[in-house]
Amino acid sequence: MDVVSPELNSLLPDEIMDTEDIEDVPHSQPGTTAVHSEPSDDASVPMETDTPVASENVTLSLATSTTTTKTTDSVTGTSVTTSGLQKLTTPFTISPANRQIILNKVASQASEAAKSAGNPPQVIKQDGQKLLVTAIGKSGQPIVLQLPHTGSKPGISQTAGDTKSQAPQFKVVTIGGRSDLKPVVGNQVTTLQTQQLKTVQIAKKTPASSAAPIKFIITKTVNSKGISAQTSMPPVITGRVLTQSSPVMPPRTITLSEPHNTNLQSIPGKKIAISPLKTPSKVTVVSVASPTSGASQKSVALPVNVALGQQILTVQQSTSVSPVKVATSQSTTQNIKPVAVGGVGGSQFKTIIPLATQPNVQQIQVPGSRFHYVRLVTATTASSTGQPSGPSTSSIQTAKPMVVSTAAVRMSVPVVPAQTMKQVAPKPLTSGPQVVTTTQTQQRLIMPATPLPQIQPNFTNLPPGTVLTPAPGGGNVGYAVVPAQYVTQIQQPPFVTLASSSSFSASTGIQTQARLPLNGYCDCFANGEFCNNCNCNNCFNNLEHETERLKAIKTCLDRNPEAFKPKIGKGKEGESDRRHSKGCNCKRSGCLKNYCECYEAKIMCSSICKCIGCKNFEESPERKTLMHLADAAEVRVQQQTAAKTKLSSQISDLLMRTTPVISSGSGRLPYTFVTKEVLEATCECLLEQAKKAEQTHQPQVEAERMILEEFGHCLMRIISSAGKAKSDCASINC
């Protein structure tokens, strides 16, 4: 069996076309109802019908009401059942010959749409294989995707149950922007099991040659129960053609025209969330059921994950023999899970409406492409002729999560010792509480950073209140360190730690755990710390209930050995990146809010994350924007701080410099009073004294003394004058 039709194989990227793990919808009625796409070029018979027709014009009414509408081609008898979404009716016409499908939104109700089943609103000329994409909820023009003509002869009918019949490669992708659309699970009788959709985000690092990161969204049907008459979905391919070698599956060449030029990409607000570094961990395949007879019916549902509240419109296509069937019976009850893939500008919806009966459709998020890619896998039992590399089996294969070769994707998530933990080296245990000096200023109870099978015995055997301190060169193993505030308790007689244990001596770990705050899972407990200054009620996460606490710890570790491991550890060996040990599971925050543990830890989401609509990857424009904003804010704060500091410094310096000037009046230095006039006067005085001594015939020594005394008098007068001037200025300034 060819899991992937040759056409699709030639159209889809290699990594997308990796079908090894793609789960296919099981056939409850193998060989009778399934319509299989032929790998060969002969794919002219898209519908299961006993009546050959020259042309197959199928009008489908996509009703979004709660009722399910099934339309039937008047010519071929092909009926299409749509499980509706409210207030959405989209009739369209299928022309298998030209392989075009046009979807146009109409405002009619579901019933009207059903009535219009026999009235194809549009007939497409049979001149090429096209895939039309329309925007549901918008009046935009339909998008036409041109598929390469396979050369098949249109109009050739296949009998029901013909496993070699080729489903027409009709690809209809409807993209809508209604925010109020919600998936409706009908109450009608259905032949399909309730199906659930999930999103697989395949992340890979942006290839160097790629202009933008590629993201894949793969949808698959999760059918845990057998479904009668299920067929795969018709292939719907959008997005750029990618090539990527896969270690599992050989590369495949895609020849489909690239949808870059389609209107799909030009639809505003269709930001597709890109999940980086992710493998197709979430795959949802919508089962497709095709009735083998008028009574039986196969439904085709194609889920599409779209951005921001986009809803999935499921279309059931029945290929019943009866020409016209407008009924709400035999509808498919499907649990369609809307997936918000991100984006901006409000809720939008994308709907991929499968028209063919067989192919499985997988929505793919291509990192960086900002568009949804849908991988179509045609489950068929037909001969594999023409199938380039697809597996050929005799039965429809079960779709499995696709494994995409993403060499750049970091897969392993080794957990390293807690970053926030204070690692201490074990000390030889002795009896009784021990208090050992430590370099840490504040001791905190630390849980072992490693899985504690080795530590646990010693840990549990530790006397309550034992304090372990790091030893020089200690390993990475963390041990319980009692907070400093509890050291006093420890140093007290042992009754402190055993006081309450007797009452719970028989309590199990769970019971003990239940007594702990928040069932033992408060942050303090999770962090391996005692509760301190918490608002816990009836808190047992303290030293007084150490026994119960240790039991609870043991219980937690038994249940989850990594319970006390840090969530954020280092990446794979050789990688310096920090990674979340479990990965986040964000759905609505886009991993760009602190709700996301990855984002909160300022790390990128990785392949292990299960988030939907992730934007927390390196190439994410949203993340870059946030980072830029954060950086800008930080820079701004730093600049403001620096400016304040500088200004303060400048003010201080200015004050320091301007003080002499300002106080020049009152704080004038004494030497400023020694002016030229003062010096001349002083010199005159000294000369006058010298003359006086000469006239009196005083000895030289006496003459010098008289001159020096006069110099002293002059200085005294200068100082006196200066002091007087300062006091005068001060009095004036006041």
Add this chain to the structure above:
DNA sequence: GAGTTTGAAACT
């Protein structure tokens, strides 16, 4: 500070 949103963890 109250109400809402979100997602991890527990639970089924």
Add this chain to the structure above:
DNA sequence: CAGTTTCAAACTC
């Protein structure tokens, strides 16, 4: 393993 429930943190107003 997947869906549901719980609830505290994050977020908004």
